[in-house]
Amino acid sequence: MKISLNINNQKYDCQIEPDETLLNLLRKLGFKSVKKGCDTATCGVCTVLLNENPILSCSYLAVRADGKNITTVEGLGKKADAIIDAIVNEGADQCGFCGPALILTVYALQKELKNPTMEDVNRYLAGNLCRCSGYEGQLRGIKKFLGVK
Amino acid sequence: MKFKNYAKPQNLAEAYQILQNEKNAVILGGNTYLRLNKKTFSTAIDLENLGLNFIKENDENIEIGAYTTLHEIETNAIIKKYFGDFFTKSLKHIVGIQFRNIATIGGSICGKYGFSELITALSVLNCTLVFHQNGVIAFKDFIENSQTKNDILVKIIIPKKCGRLSYKMLRNADSDFPILTVAVNKNSQLNIAIGSCPTVAKLISAKNELENISEFISQNFTFGNDLRATASYRENIASVLLKRALEETL
Numbered sequence: 001m002k003i004s005l006n007i008n009n010q011k012y013d014c015q016i017e018p019d020e021t022l023l024n025l026l027r028k029l030g031f032k033s034v035k036k037g038c039d040t041a042t043c044g045v046c047t048v049l050l051n052e053n054p055i056l057s058c059s060y061l062a063v064r065a066d067g068k069n070i071t072t073v074e075g076l077g078k079k080a081d082a083i084i085d086a087i088v089n090e091g092a093d094q095c096g097f098c099g100p101a102l103i104l105t106v107y108a109l110q111k112e113l114k115n116p117t118m119e120d121v122n123r124y125l126a127g128n129l130c131r132c133s134g135y136e137g138q139l140r141g142i143k144k145f146l147g148v149k
Numbered sequence: 150m151k152f153k154n155y156a157k158p159q160n161l162a163e164a165y166q167i168l169q170n171e172k173n174a175v176i177l178g179g180n181t182y183l184r185l186n187k188k189t190f191s192t193a194i195d196l197e198n199l200g201l202n203f204i205k206e207n208d209e210n211i212e213i214g215a216y217t218t219l220h221e222i223e224t225n226a227i228i229k230k231y232f233g234d235f236f237t238k239s240l241k242h243i244v245g246i247q248f249r250n251i252a253t254i255g256g257s258i259c260g261k262y263g264f265s266e267l268i269t270a271l272s273v274l275n276c277t278l279v280f281h282q283n284g285v286i287a288f289k290d291f292i293e294n295s296q297t298k299n300d301i302l303v304k305i306i307i308p309k310k311c312g313r314l315s316y317k318m319l320r321n322a323d324s325d326f327p328i329l330t331v332a333v334n335k336n337s338q339l340n341i342a343i344g345s346c347p348t349v350a351k352l353i354s355a356k357n358e359l360e361n362i363s364e365f366i367s368q369n370f371t372f373g374n375d376l377r378a379t380a381s382y383r384e385n386i387a388s389v390l391l392k393r394a395l396e397e398t399l
Contacts (some may be wrong), residue, residue, distance in 0.1 A: 127245010
């Protein structure tokens with residue numbers, strides 16, 4: 001099947017299998033920041049933005065992305081830097097495997113929630129699993145980045 | 150889950166025709182749970198073009214299209230206006246925001262999943278389901294029977310008028326499947342639904358005052374074992390959660 005989608009504001013015309021996942025397509029196209037972790041819709045490391053909303057690309061069919069806008073962490077450009085710096089400054093950038101998905105989700109959180117509490121932040125980020133950090137360092141950085149009181 | 154062909158019909162009649170013509174076709178919902186299925190289907194039918202993603206209100210009811218995502222329900226102002234945080238409580242622990250942005254209400258209902266917190270919540274609200282071919286079916290009848298096989302769920306109708314609501318659940322870890330879910334709607338009678346037993350939620354209507362909660366539970370609900378909890382633990386927890394839920398509806 002042929003589809004055409006926008007990834008990070010660039011048009012891609014792709015030949016796909018009908019049951020191919022968006023995760024598989026993105027990795028084939030070289031977007032290796034999008035990780036294949038659990039592959040059971042649990043861990044969140046395959047997160048991308050679909051029309052600005054975070055979704056699990058492991059569960060989203062590539063064919064459904066036809067004509068839509070996909071953003072990976074590469075597409076955030078400088079918007080990602082401040083989030084990365086906030087996490088790095090807390091020494092919480094360990095293996096980095098969950099990093100791109102976490103950054104995209106924090107970016108989406110900032111756009112969706114106005115004046116979030118830490119409870120709102122924890123709830124929004126609950127689908128991003130990290131096996132290194134224990135979350136405390138990441139959350140200290142994210143709290144500062146978002147200006148949560 | 151694998152499939153050989155992908156169809157994106159332009160109307161319900163076309164979608165229904167594909168479903169009837171092919172023995173092994175499947176309707177796509179959010180594809181969050183279906184994708185874990187080991188089967189190979191002939192055709193996956195995508196209803197994205199049929200305008201089934203909506204939350205509307207009329208004088209008496211709220212109508213939710215089958216393709217509405219869990220996150221849209223969780224955050225919708227109309228839903229909050231009439232049901233407070235009842236739906237938010239039943240949805241906010243489901244995996245993560247990325248999951249709830251694609252999982253749909255139609256997929257959650259039609260899967261009749263035992264772990265479905267949405268089914269527990271909807272069970273107490275006297276909802277009806279509208280199918281393309283079978284028309285209007287009471288939510289309870291759909292959950293308990295399978296007469297709508299090979300049909301297409303179009304929308305869910307929830308009466309605005311409801312009593313005092315409460316939703317309680319217990320899970321081992323945030324974003325995991327729940328061990329037990331309880332929903333209560335206290336109006337002229339009590340609607341009590343208990344789910345994740347680990348089987349699908351069951352609705353029992355009772356008098357407004359329960360004399361003995363644990364006796365009511367043992368007489369009306371059956372619990373089973375799975376890797377998250379034993380049947381006896383579930384039964385004990387059910388009494389505690391139902392007591393708390395009833396206190397909230399006083």
